Amino acid sequence: MTESSERFRHFAAHTLEHAGALVEAIEPAGIEAMLPDELQRAWRAPEFLRLGFGSEIPAAAERASLESIWLERFGELLGASGQQLCYAIQPQAPAPSLERLIEHHVELPNAVYRILSSETAWTRYVLFVFRYTAMSEEKREGIIRLGFNLANGSALDPFIDVLFDAALAADTAPAVTPPALNQLPADWAAAKWQKALSRTLPAHVNHHLAPFVSGMQRRLERDLERIHDYFSGLRLEAWRKLQKAKGDTAREQLRIEAAEREYQAKVVDLKQKYDLRVTLELVQTLELRSPVHRVTLLIKRRKGERKLTLDWNPLARQLDPMPCEWSFAAHGPRMVCDDKLHIVSLAGHAACAECGKEYCRVCSPRRCPKCGREDGSDAKP
Structure with missing residues (x-):
């Protein structure tokens, strides 16, 4: 059982005990609970509940993972309690x-x-x-x-x-x-809280989702290549018929244009299919x-x-890691700005893409102080 699965099992056991259930750890990687009446009614569950948290689970147990409905159920069970400690x-x-x-x-x-x-x-x-x-x-x-x-x-x-x-x-x-x-x-x-969280959370999300996004990108590229090959074949066949045609070629020309429109529509559909919302x-x-x-x-x-x-x-x-007063990141060297001595990461003191001047993003979060070029990195450190 992975560390996250073990943590989830402990969390589930403590949450059920807090709700009045009698909980016992069972192997492999599971728990068995006798639920109180109100919890049975709320979950529409039997009196005895078995959950499994590992790759192997106990007999007659339901699998519980971070992707399952059980995480949401335990969150609802907690309600507002425990949200601020x-x-x-x-x-x-x-x-x-x-x-x-x-x-x-x-x-x-x-x-x-x-x-x-x-x-x-x-x-x-x-x-x-x-x-x-x-x-x-x-x-x-x-x-x-x-x-x-x-x-x-x-x-x-x-x-x-x-x-x-x-x-x-x-x-x-x-x-x-x-x-x-x-x-x-x-x-x-x-x-300050809003600034710290809005700047540090995207990096954490990207780190957690990197394997998922990488796999999704590979599938998108595979599907795009498959569609491109299919419609390229259709266009090539139509062009060959067009070159051999001695009379009216309008029909084959329409086929080529229709294939191009359908190809573009398929590409749009694929991009919508793989569009990521977090x-x-x-x-x-x-x-x-x-x-x-x-x-x-x-x-x-x-x-x-x-x-x-x-x-x-x-x-x-x-x-403590050295603080960064711009990105609130934890790693890497730090630079000290000339004007107000802000301590920032290398990205927070990078050179302007237009004029090449290095400048502090805490002092000038929107644009380069030398050439005035707007810097969109304020939202993405």
Whole structure:
């Protein structure tokens, strides 16, 4: 059984128990539940229910997967409960040599930095669970998990699973009392949340759907080639008859034109068939408050300087990725802009396609400040 299937089995078991069912794990990769009366009526299900989550499932069990109706049923069962949660954890781990970590972690090709301080602090991680549905000639559904550190805007992709596991375990862990809210990083404004999610979600969706889109593209190209070969044969046959004809050639000419029109119509139909529509639904928002080891850097670019904090998480034993104030991406080197010292990814400081000037997309999100060329990359980092 895959890791996602195992997670789904645990989720299903906990959700059914929360609804009052008696649940027992069975093999291979399944659960058996005795449903309460109200759940039997809601699902029109028998008193005893068996679900299987792996490639092999128990006898008389229904298969449950992320593409099945069971994910939707469990979501309806939860309703609004559990959509917004907040946990505090307090993992204990000694900090490593943060200076060495910073040296290997921070890539600033056009700036220099030095460490100002290192201290123990608390931070707020905000984690999101999105459900995506991709519709074309086939359907694909799945879950996207992402998050941010409110202290510095770092994306948490490298250890997002560790944080979710910690949140799930927080229910049974001893209670932790974090500092007062006014001593923790402040929440982001709605506009900043909208910008962060609208810029980072497309990359996550593309990553999850890459195999599906690749297979769909191969099928589209195969079908286009098949149709092209068929109608090319029709046109070639009509041209040969046209060349041999001694009298009126209008009939064969009409056949050629009709074949061309039908070919174009078939191409349009295929493109509509393989047209991909993706919808996203926010399933859950989770806040995790945790102690961290915080390093403050002083970054210098020409005559300007700014401070940046990076947190080392004792649970994941990893340092925050360098933030990008434009794309909110988690990976890659960072550039520091000249005007306001924004820290951005290489794409956020790329050269203008018209005049070749490198410029900061945070300072000029719409157009090049030198030649005025509009830049559509603001929506697609």
